[in-house]
Amino acid sequence: MTRTALITGITGQDGSYLAEFLLEKGYRVVGMVRRTSTVNFDRIRHIQDYIELVQGDLLDQSSLMDLIREYQPDEVYNLAAQSFVPTSFSQPVLTGEFTALGVTRILEAIRHVKPDTRFYQASSSEMFGKVVEVPQRETTPFHPRSPYGVAKVYGHWITVNYRESYGMFACSGILFNHESPRRGLEFVTRKVSHGVARIALGLQRELRLGNLEARRDWGFAGDYVRAMWLMLQQDKPDDYVIATGETHSVRELCEVAFSYVGLNWEDYVVVDPKFYRPAEVDLLIGDASKARHMLGWQPTVTFEQLVHMMVEADLRALREAMR
Numbered sequence: 001m002t003r004t005a006l007i008t009g010i011t012g013q014d015g016s017y018l019a020e021f022l023l024e025k026g027y028r029v030v031g032m033v034r035r036t037s038t039v040n041f042d043r044i045r046h047i048q049d050y051i052e053l054v055q056g057d058l059l060d061q062s063s064l065m066d067l068i069r070e071y072q073p074d075e076v077y078n079l080a081a082q083s084f085v086p087t088s089f090s091q092p093v094l095t096g097e098f099t100a101l102g103v104t105r106i107l108e109a110i111r112h113v114k115p116d117t118r119f120y121q122a123s124s125s126e127m128f129g130k131v132v133e134v135p136q137r138e139t140t141p142f143h144p145r146s147p148y149g150v151a152k153v154y155g156h157w158i159t160v161n162y163r164e165s166y167g168m169f170a171c172s173g174i175l176f177n178h179e180s181p182r183r184g185l186e187f188v189t190r191k192v193s194h195g196v197a198r199i200a201l202g203l204q205r206e207l208r209l210g211n212l213e214a215r216r217d218w219g220f221a222g223d224y225v226r227a228m229w230l231m232l233q234q235d236k237p238d239d240y241v242i243a244t245g246e247t248h249s250v251r252e253l254c255e256v257a258f259s260y261v262g263l264n265w266e267d268y269v270v271v272d273p274k275f276y277r278p279a280e281v282d283l284l285i286g287d288a289s290k291a292r293h294m295l296g297w298q299p300t301v302t303f304e305q306l307v308h309m310m311v312e313a314d315l316r317a318l319r320e321a322m323r
Contacts, residue, residue, distance in 0.1 A: 004028040004071055008058065008106065009079035010051070013182045014122070016043035018077060018225040023050055025229070030071050032056040032080070043182050058102030064109035068117070075232050077120045078106055081152075085126060086186075088148035089278055099151035100158075107162045107170065118169040118232040121159040124152040125176040125217065125243070125284045135217075135287040138174065138241055156239075163237055171231040176217040176243035176286040178224040179306060181313030188250060189218065189310065192257050197314035199268055200261040201322070206268050210275030212251040217285045219244045220301035220309075230295040243286020244299050256307045261315075 005022050009015045010031030019029050029051040033039050041048060054071070056063040058080055068076075081099040082088060088095040103121055110117045128136045129145035144150045156172050163170040183190040188209065195207035219242075227242045251265075258265035291297045301309070 002026060002028050003074045004030060005075045005077060006030045006032060006067065006071060006073040007077045007079060008032045008056070009081065009122075010053070011039060011041060011044060012079060013043065013180055013184070013221050014079045014178070014225055014228075015077075016047075016182055017180070017222050018079070018228060019044060019047055019051055021222075021225050021229060023047060028052070030054055030067075030073065032067060058098050058105060061105045061108065064106050065113055068109045068113040072114055073117055075118045075120070076106065076110060077122075077228060078103060079122045081122065081155075082148070085146045085148045088146050088151070092147035095147050096151050096154075099148060100154035103155035104158050107158065107168070111162065111166055111168065115166065115168060118237075119159070119162075119171070120228050120232055121155055121170065121172040122228075123156040123159075123172040123174045123239070124149070125174060125241075125286060127153045127156060127174065128284060131283060134283065135243075135245065135285045136241065137287040138239055138290060160239070169232070169237045171237045172239040173224075173228055173231055174239065174241045174286075175224055175227075176219065176241070176284060178219045178221040178242075179310065180221040181310050182221070183310070189253065189307075190314075192250075192253055193307065193310035194314045195268075196257045196261060196263070196311050197318050200263065200315065201318055203318070206270050207254075208270045208272040208275065209250060209254075210272065212254070212269070212271060213249055215247045215249045215283045215285070217243045217245070217247050218253075218303055218306065219299050220306050223299045223301060227291060227295060227297045230291075230297055234294070238294070240291045240295065241286045241288050242291055242297070243288045244303070245286060245288060246303060247283065247285040248303055253307060256304055257311050260308050260311050 082095040126149040130143040179189040254265040
């Protein structure tokens with residue numbers, strides 16, 4: 001029988017890759033979108049004829065219950081959130097409503113309507129924040145350094161609580177930074193790849209960034225959605241760190257991106273203090289050995305391949321726009 005998956009946040013980077021992946025697996029894919037005039041369908045335009053888009057809202061408990069009741073999903077992937085860290089400082093209450101309490105609302109909807117549904121929660125490496133050990137693994141204590149990180153910690157632990165309290169098949173994937181050409185322009189990886197492409201084509205002269213020494217464990221989003229699915233195919237629910245196990249600085253990101261187009265990054269990058277966070281997370285690197293052992297998962301795209309992929313995609317899009 002065809003399995004049904006409900007994806008919140010389907011219009012985002014991860015949602016679009018996950019929808020593609022599940023369609024290839026033969027799933028009926030239902031994507032939840034908010035009733036808003038600003039929904040951007042660009043990332044799923046190529047598969048929109050093959051998925052079902054339905055209206056729902058993580059702020060509205062009744063809409064979530066209605067969706068679970070109508071579509072009876074076998075699996076729910078909760079990828080929706082206010083996920084841009086700097087915005088969480090300027091809108092901390094809204095971030096908490098979506099990224100923290102939104103998880104509770106959808107878990108409650110599943111518990112009351114279809115408790116055998118398997119649930120995936122998108123946890124984040126930002127929960128580790130001011131890290132107490134390197135690398136970070138499933139047992140590493142959390143010390144979030146942003147309202148976003150704090151909200152993700154709540155979402156993570158409420159998922160654990162529902163699993164332990166009600167016997168629900170609820171998993172959290174503690175995903176380290178994962179990028180792609182579909183990443184939003186506000187994120188530093190895409191800001192760099194897009195800026196490099198514009199500079200290479202003579203459309204701008206400089207790239208203004210914040211902390212060049214911040215280090216992240218960057219992987220390819222297409223690899224990471226496969227891990228989400230694998231978690232829900234196991235005999236028992238559990239939580240897993242998903243990461244490459246390598247760390248790179250924003251400075252290295254610039255070096256790789258600019259060198260791809262034959263330029264020296266130091267000639268174009270300007271450090272601008274306004275892009276520094278109020279509380280910085282300096283070093284994140286994940287230990288995904290549990291996922292490798294239990295899920296058989298490992299990344300397939302290297303850091304250099306990822307950066308080159310993103311710059312090339314931005315160059316191609318900009319050239320088409322200039323025609």
